[in-house]
Amino acid sequence: MSLATSRSSANRVIPGFGLSLGFTIFYLALIVLIPLSAIFLKTFTMSWDAFWNAVTSERVMASYRLSFGAALIGAAINVVFGGIVAWVLVRYQFPGKRFVDALVDLPFALPTAVAGITLTALYSSNGWIGQYLEPLGIKVAFTPLGVVVALTFIGLPFVVRTVQPVLEDAERELEEAAASLGASPWQTFTRVILPGIVPALLTGFALAFARATGEYGSVVFIAGNMPMVSEITPLFIITKLEQYDYTGATAIAVVMLIASFILLLAINLLQAWTRKRAGKQA
Amino acid sequence: MSAVLENIKPADAVAAQAPRKATNTLEPGWVRYALIAVALLFLTLFLFVPLVAVFYEALKHGWTTYKEAIVEPDALSAIKLTLIAAGISVPLNLVFGVAAAWAIAKFDFRGKSLLLTLIDLPFSVSPVISGLIYVLLFGSQGWFGPWLMDHDIKILFAVPGIVLATVFITFPFVARELIPLMQAQGSEEEEAALVLGASGWATFRRVTLPNIKWGLLYGVILCNARAMGEFGAVSVVSGHIRGETNTMPLQVEILYNEYNFTAAFAIASLLALLALVTLAVKSFIEWRLHQHRKVNLQMQVKNATEH
Numbered sequence: 004m005s006l007a008t009s010r011s012s013a014n015r016v017i018p019g020f021g022l023s024l025g026f027t028i029f030y031l032a033l034i035v036l037i038p039l040s041a042i043f044l045k046t047f048t049m050s051w052d053a054f055w056n057a058v059t060s061e062r063v064m065a066s067y068r069l070s071f072g073a074a075l076i077g078a079a080i081n082v083v084f085g086g087i088v089a090w091v092l093v094r095y096q097f098p099g100k101r102f103v104d105a106l107v108d109l110p111f112a113l114p115t116a117v118a119g120i121t122l123t124a125l126y127s128s129n130g131w132i133g134q135y136l137e138p139l140g141i142k143v144a145f146t147p148l149g150v151v152v153a154l155t156f157i158g159l160p161f162v163v164r165t166v167q168p169v170l171e172d173a174e175r176e177l178e179e180a181a182a183s184l185g186a187s188p189w190q191t192f193t194r195v196i197l198p199g200i201v202p203a204l205l206t207g208f209a210l211a212f213a214r215a216t217g218e219y220g221s222v223v224f225i226a227g228n229m230p231m232v233s234e235i236t237p238l239f240i241i242t243k244l245e246q247y248d249y250t251g252a253t254a255i256a257v258v259m260l261i262a263s264f265i266l267l268l269a270i271n272l273l274q275a276w277t278r279k280r281a282g283k284q285a
Numbered sequence: 286m287s288a289v290l291e292n293i294k295p296a297d298a299v300a301a302q303a304p305r306k307a308t309n310t311l312e313p314g315w316v317r318y319a320l321i322a323v324a325l326l327f328l329t330l331f332l333f334v335p336l337v338a339v340f341y342e343a344l345k346h347g348w349t350t351y352k353e354a355i356v357e358p359d360a361l362s363a364i365k366l367t368l369i370a371a372g373i374s375v376p377l378n379l380v381f382g383v384a385a386a387w388a389i390a391k392f393d394f395r396g397k398s399l400l401l402t403l404i405d406l407p408f409s410v411s412p413v414i415s416g417l418i419y420v421l422l423f424g425s426q427g428w429f430g431p432w433l434m435d436h437d438i439k440i441l442f443a444v445p446g447i448v449l450a451t452v453f454i455t456f457p458f459v460a461r462e463l464i465p466l467m468q469a470q471g472s473e474e475e476e477a478a479l480v481l482g483a484s485g486w487a488t489f490r491r492v493t494l495p496n497i498k499w500g501l502l503y504g505v506i507l508c509n510a511r512a513m514g515e516f517g518a519v520s521v522v523s524g525h526i527r528g529e530t531n532t533m534p535l536q537v538e539i540l541y542n543e544y545n546f547t548a549a550f551a552i553a554s555l556l557a558l559l560a561l562v563t564l565a566v567k568s569f570i571e572w573r574l575h576q577h578r579k580v581n582l583q584m585q586v587k588n589a590t591e592h
Binding site: 256 | 317402456549561563
């Protein structure tokens with residue numbers, strides 16, 4: 004109760020509420036909300052049939068399948084390996100750990116175009132990695148597999164960075180208790196550790212997936228960009244723009260925006276769940 | 286790989302000496318080594334090798350070729366434009382970030398969580414769509430297009446469009462770092478300063494700013510890295526005019542598509558260097574914040590034992 008009263012008196016003491024909130028809302032509207040509404044208003048100028056045809060054409064459907072499918076696979080790879088990386092970084096000591104930990108954020112910091120050309124160079128048939136895959140009959144550059152590689156790179160930090168703090172806060176006493184009660188390490192992992200980190204793993208998965216669906220820079224170089232085969236949805240939007248088909252581009256953009264809003268909502272719910280889990284454990 | 290495993294042993298021996306660390310690992314030793322090996326292999330393949338490859342490809346034909354690619358006029362103008370775009374968008378979003386964090390962390394009002402979600406919006410919008418927005422607003426068929434043409438103002442396919450797209454893309458960075466930090470710090474210190482007669486501005490400068498400076502710097506370097514590296518959004522609004530509307534990432538694309546790989550990787554290596562500096566500063570700030578927290582915790586413990 005005393006906390007509540009000190010809070011409300013704080014509101015009276017601290018100045019600048021009107022100014023800071025006013026500026027925040029003004030700038031938000033000017034930079035984000037008004038420009039973003041242009042996309043929706045533009046779609047309203049289309050008839051429903053025209054809109055439906057634009058967003059369900061055969062070529063765009065193929066691009067959705069690739070964008071969402073490759074993003075899904077990339078995010079799934081990151082759940083497995085990102086989970087292992089987070090575990091190793093929290094639980095084990097090894098030389099160069101600080102360096103490895105810092106390097107995990109590289110995909111956040113490295114411009115996507117740089118990532119794109121580098122991955123293409125590595126995975127093309129005479130590249131450092133590609134030359135060993137080619138004899139095995141695996142082609143990565145300029146195929147849908149290349150899209151998966153790029154989207155795995157882009158999403159790598161998300162799972163690691165969401166699982167890491169949860170593992171750091173996890174109570175090891177529970178694991179020790181399970182072990183001393185006769186649980187095998189595998190049982191301890193599946194029954195004690197895994198349930199604790201599942202919300203964080205899912206949040207990381209959703210974040211990596213959301214980022215990957217809209218990704219452009221790192222993908223365009225490695226994808227090969229063949230219509231129906233290796234053309235991602237963001238690239239198709241650009242193709243439409245280059246043909247001056249602004250309404251067609253906008254219609255597809257609306258579909259992608261709605262998909263990302265749904266993902267944003269799912270991520271918020273997942274994060275609330277993660278916090279609740281953490282609160283209950285503490 | 287065996288060299289890596291051997292190197293692990295001394296650190297592990299140290300860990301075994303500390304009783305708390307020793308209980309960490311209930312799993313057998315081989316599982317531990319296998320997991321470390323898998324993690325390092327994955328990170329090597331996906332992060333370390335690409336990072337090395339950028340610099341290798343850039344310097345493959347020697348230092349002179351590298352230097353020539355960078356001092357080339359188009360490359361220099363791309364570097365200049367990138368600096369301009371970041372130089373405008375980072376300060377703008379810095380001011381916004383501080384204002385938003387002040388409003389959200391220091392006051393209670395309705396619709397706060399909606400405001401937080403809206404601030405995060407640019408993160409969930411595909412870069413290509415962020416660029417498309419400005420085409421719809423300022424393009425020749427757009428809302429303001431005809432008016433702009435009548436007044437002979439160029440926004441799209443010119444520098445203002447690039448700056449606007451960059452501002453949009455980097456909009457949440459500073460706010461996102463500052464809001465949780467200022468919420469955690471509360472407002473007792475500011476209240477004390479104000480009650481003692483400091484003005485609002487002096488309170489902000491002398492009390493709030495020193496408390497948030499590391500978080501602020503953290504947000505600024507992340508914002509800057511994204512501003513300088515943005516590709517998709519800028520690509521849509523730039524128009525790709527050489528020497529005029531090309532930023533560094535766009536210059537990389539053009540050179541690459543012309544099969545001028547060495548020059549493309551030379552510019553790319555500058556951007557990779559920027560990423561490395563960003564990561565180094567970021568790690569340093571995280572370390573500082575960690576030390577700061579440790580000192581605070583020790584002080585709390587000391588206070589608690591004294592009372």
